[in-house]
Amino acid sequence: MDYNDFNIIIMFLLNIILNNLKEFEFSLLYRIYNLKKEEKYMAKWECTACGYIYDEAEEDTPFEDLPDDWLCPVCGVDNNGYPITT
């Protein structure tokens, strides 16, 4: 958990308290919180041709933001990889 997460949680809790657990507010905030969490998710992408794994946790750029002319560093194929879970 980093500083941002911490902030979100504090905001989240404060809002719950301030709004006295109003059902509507609760669900909205909860959704925003989950959205923030998803944004931070680091995916692993596997090259469809050679199996090279692009691990977002180890790279500076999320896979989807790589330029169109990006090539797999191992085999040089320009296909898109697909996400995998390990």
Next chain:
Amino acid sequence: MRIIIVGNGIAGTITAQNIRKLDHDVEIIIYSKEGYPYYSRIKLPELISEKVIIDDLIVFKEDWYKNNNIEVQLNKKVKKILPDDKTIFVEGENESVSYDKLILATGSMPNLLPIKNALEMLNNGVFTLRNIDDALKIHDYIKTNNVKKAVIIGGGLLGLELAKQIKNCNLDTTVVEFFPRLLPRQLDIDCGGMLKDIIENMGINVELDAVTEEIYVDKRVKGIKIKDGREVEADIILIQAGIRSTINLAKEANINTNHGIKVNQFLETSRRDIYAVGDCIEYQNQTWGIIPACIEQSKIVSHAVLGKDTLEYKGTIPKNTLKIIGVDLTSIGLFDPEDKDLIGAGWEILKNIDEKSNCYKKIIIKDNKLKGAILFGDKKAVPYVSKNIEKNISDYELRKAINLYEWICQNCGNIYDEAKLELLFKDLPVDWKCKCGAPKNTFKNKNLN
């Protein structure tokens, strides 16, 4: 114009894709003797261990062929080429099919070593692995024959990747390698030793320097005998000892072949309008059998068949990655200049060895040109090395990529160069001192600041 491609592996498929990118109208037909659209061979071992199902392997499904207007004929084995008539014959069909350009992407097949009983017991306890059907056969044999112990003959990339998945099937697994180290074509002896430790820690037994002489059979497969007398028990034996180009079809059509189908720099064979690409080719007496070569060649051949002869093939620098989860290993180009006399005459070897975290990085340079590398335990430098192989490199960028630094003593100017010394600066003892007597913390990183 009609282009026919024989073979639906990576070379054939990527070639079709490249042709379509260059030309929207040309007719493309792919013939495959297998019953599946283009799938990932590298995942075959995971099919055996049930980590994936067939559908997960398929990279391009039916809609890809449809969207790209590429026709694929599955379960259609091309049995004959008539180069003079520019036609092919498909097994089981009487009518010939004509082509304007023909591309052979027939791939390769596993080497079956001259081991006693290997051929006799093939597909009955002895298997090779090349396609989905092979994987299913192995899977079924393990399930139905109460298999407890497995031997994998071949400690190369394919052998090790297979061994890992066989181990995942909870079998007692042994890898038998002819050379005195694992991955003899990708690693030097030091790094091979580190890899052996990791493989053994996975619970896989390793037998090196082992020439398999005989497969013991008593109705079923019982084990193997190694030339020096060692014996390993096994209920199943998997041979993954390299590949050889599939050249029969070309040979029977009187196309020049040697180890592979001979091609020129445009990947043309000896017969007009017939080209070849991928594992099946031989160019300047060399064959490849690696994915990066297939990708590179598919670009060349797609330009050539469309009459855009601007690209010339110059061979592909060997590049291999071991695909075992948790082991990052890439080997590129020249990795072990064996002639020690070369060192000094323009040759430079930089090493970053961190045994504690199982890291081994070795960079080979000649006259400031990057000639090769082994990157083990850390793949951050893979893109850098891939991009700069055979190119002039800057010392600063290289050091940054492989984390090898020069440390300079603020007191006397003495330089501790990690690339030339055994120990990394951080691993020096706390009470280590400079020649001038200054303590370790007097040193500053010369490259980063």
